[in-house]
Amino acid sequence: MPKLPSRRNKATSAASTDSTSAANSVNEDISQQVDPGSATITVTAVEVPELTEEEQSDRLHLERRVERAFFEAGKALAELRDRRLYRSTHKTFDEYCRSRFGYTHRHVNYLIAASNVVDNIVMGTNGSQNEISDEMGTNGSQILPTSERQVRPMTKLEPHKQQEVWLTAVELAGGKVPTGRIVKDVVQRIMELTQVPNTYQLGEVCQILVKDNLELRGKAGCWGIVSATNEFSCTVRMWDGEYAVGLQHLKSYDYLPAECEQMRVICDRINRVYSSGLEESVQKFLEMLGKLNRAYLTGLEEKVLTVLESEIRD
Incomplete structure (x- = not known):
């Protein structure tokens, strides 16, 4: 008695037929495809929502906190030192700073000196330090330093010279916060102009x-x-x-x-x-x-x- 073809064979045959048909279809598409270099890619624009008034306010507040960080650190360290608020746990201010903050003596001095420079710059332009918290950085009406390294070259200058250097550096930076390199170049230029003659002698x-x-x-x-x-x-x-x-x-x-x-x-x-x-x-x-x-x-x-x-x- 002859055997009937199984369902499995039919299914396999059907799948094979469909696969061959699909492959032929793909080959047809490839053969008709245009040069990839001339293909057009459609990009859907993604709309970026504008910041709300509250978000704008938060951003401004956070930016100012970043900009004021080194200044506030220097002022806080100076007060801790001057009032000897470390005396209950440490013998010296240097030991306290190393233990509590991991700051070296040099780094602490840099921060304190930098905060004093910012005070002098503000005093020279506003005549008051009352508005320093609101105007610190690039977001206020005055351009002020945003890092300690920007003012480090000025720490040895007289207050009026610090103001002169900073205003010149801001101008050279196109009205933006100048880099430490720009400030250093201005300081060097001023020192050369005001340098006293070399009076040292050979063998001295x-x-x-x-x-x-x-x-x-x-x-x-x-x-x-x-x-x-x-x-x-x-x-x-x-x-x-x-x-x-x-x-x-x-x-x-x-x-x-x-x-x-x-x-x-x-x-x-x-x-x-x-x-x-x-x-x-x-x-x-x-x-x-x-x-x-x-x-x-x-x-x-x-x-x-x-x-x-x-x-x-x-």
Whole structure:
């Protein structure tokens, strides 16, 4: 008796037929497709809702909080320091700032100094500090700093010079908040215009004043011999090499010519031993000699230096 075809075979056959038909249809579409480069893509525009009055107000308030952050931090730190509100838990203000905020001594000083600069800028334009909270940043009638780095170059200037620098920097920035680089350039330009003539002489012994010059870090209090003079700086030979130092970072010891010559000889001796690459402990000793505030070596210092000189000769 012949077998009847099964339903499964019919279904498979039907599916195969449909698949072949679909494939043929796709091939037809591909063969008729135009060049992709000339195809038109339709993009549906998405409407962005406008901010409500309440949202506009919230945005303005939050922006001002961001802009005032460094200023408010500096004022708060100054009050904590001046009123000694840290005394119940810490012996010193530096310890308190490191423990409570993770701030270094340098960072705290930057913030406090920056807040004072903002006060001076506001005082110079408004004549009052009463409106500083409302006008801080770019959203008020006055353009004010929004970060500590923007005002750092101005912290060593007199208040009236700070105001002059800031107004010039805002103008150069096209009426917007200037970058720290713009402010620094303006400060440098003003300092060069008001710079006193270079009166230092070759062979003169000077003390290094680091101030805010990071390139001179570790050289505070060191002495050096002027080996070259420029318009706004001197090349100074120290115990570990030569450095170009701005006039504002130098202070003469006013030694007599004989004392200057004596210090020049000592500097050369120290430098020869240092450049020989002896142990770190020896270098620390030489660094200590490089911070002497007198024009001579003691008897013991002379003996130790002589021993080190004989060591490098051997």
